[in-house]
Amino acid sequence: MEPRLILVDLVLKLGVAAAVSSALVRSLEFKSVLFREERTVRQKIYLAMWFSFPIMVGVWIRFLQKPFLSGDLSFETTLLLGVIGGRWAGSLGGVFMGLPALWHGEWMALPFLTLCGLIAGQLRTMAADKDDIWSFSPFIDLSIYRLIRRNLPKPHLADWQIMFFTTVLALRFMQIQLAHVFPRSIFVLESPGNIWVEVAIYATSVIAIGIELKIFNSVRTQIKLEEQERLLLHARMEALQNQVNPHFLFNTLNSISSLVRFDPDQAREVISKLATILRRLLNSNEAFAPLREEFEFIDNYLDIEVVRFGRDKLRVVKEFDPASLDVVVPSMLLQPLVENCIKHGLGPKVEGGSIYLRSRVSDSKLIIEVEDDGVGMGRPQPGNGWSGMGIGMANISERLKVLYSGAARMTIDSPEGRGTLIRLRLPLVESASSVPEGFYAERSSTRR
Secondary structure, three states: HHHHHHHHHHHHHHHHHHHHHHHHHHHHHHHHHHOOOOOOOOOOOHHHHHHHHHHHHHHHHHHHHHOOOOOOOHHHHHHHHHHHHHHHHHHHHHHHHHHHHHHOOOOOHHHHHHHHHHHHHHHHHOOOOOOHHOOOOHHHHHHHHHHHHHOOOOOOOOOOHHHHHHHHHHHHHHHHHHHHOOOOOOOOOOOOOOHHHHHOOOOHHHHHHHHHHHHHHHHHHHHHHHHHHHHOOOOOHHHHHHHHHHHHHHHHHHHHHHHOOOHHHHHHHHHHHHHHHHHHHHHHHOOEEEEHHHHHHHHHHHHHHHHHHHOOEEEEEEEEOHHOOEEEEEEEOOHHHHHHHHHHOOOOOOOEEEEEEEEEEHHHHHHEEEOOOOOOOOOEEEEOEOOOHHHHHHHHHHHHHHHHOOOOOOEEEEEOOOEEEEEEEEEOOOOOOOOOOOHHHHHHHOOO
């Protein structure tokens, strides 16, 4: 075969390797078995099948279209499968990819590819750090540089990437020698009269494996970053949620302290209500809860505040749509809103006032309103928001951003002297069990 045609086939082979690996990694099922450190027998079989079937098609095309030889990536893919999936998966993949060649008379292909998968799988077990597999580079000078750097403080001559590099070259040399000893028993590209073409053939095998690993590793890195982002959002949400409980406890204890001297019976009643509230807080680690439970929680809280203010100065009006009570909302969502109305709206008002709690479902959204007829907070200050908004309110706004990633809205209408209306618009979630794990992180990733 002419050297120019061989070089063209080698370039096409690199393109085919990149195209196949890019197509495979778009599948969620493939990624679920690819990026695992430990796999069951069934998962190893699936992984071998995912890798093997596109290459088997390429081998068939080589026999049907003689000039198109670049689709045969069986040697490179078997080695790749072995270092990723282990000896069992590598050997099975070698069997799969050797079957089309065996069918067409190349009887040496199947045992040779099986051996390649076994050797590559053995190399995987020798990798002390599995990240060395994913970061494999066809540029051997970089591996030599890393080897030197590692050996400067402490001699350690075994470098996995150099071992894998030399193994690929040795097995390619072995394949060419088998083709000489057993003509037409195994397919190889070679140009004995041109040393540079021979070098290009060896280099292409290493580069093809490196390209596929780089494509897989880029997706692997992206998945890790998304997981880290999910964990960060989860930690951030938990930190925000935990800020609510001490803030609420501090204000409630202040109320109790004012009652202990003058009305011990009412103080005991308030302590009992507080114990009920704290029991629920301690027993619940869920980020979401049905709206019905949130309103029950608010009942206990308002009972405490009614005792503090007096029944003639604090009135509570409830207007609930029954269809809204089973919708799931973030835990401890309403208490800071009600507290804001009492502290900033009704607290400064000598004659007291009323709080209105409303909920309804409208246009596939849950609408929650907390309103008071107090003194209002005035207009929002540029850059600082509402001057009267407390820590709890700012906390709720931040939690909604973390949990719903822009899908929820909180609006405040508080003209001075005319009360405050806080309205929440939340996506509908019908039950706690239907809240997917990592709900807020999934919503964040879809924005990208």
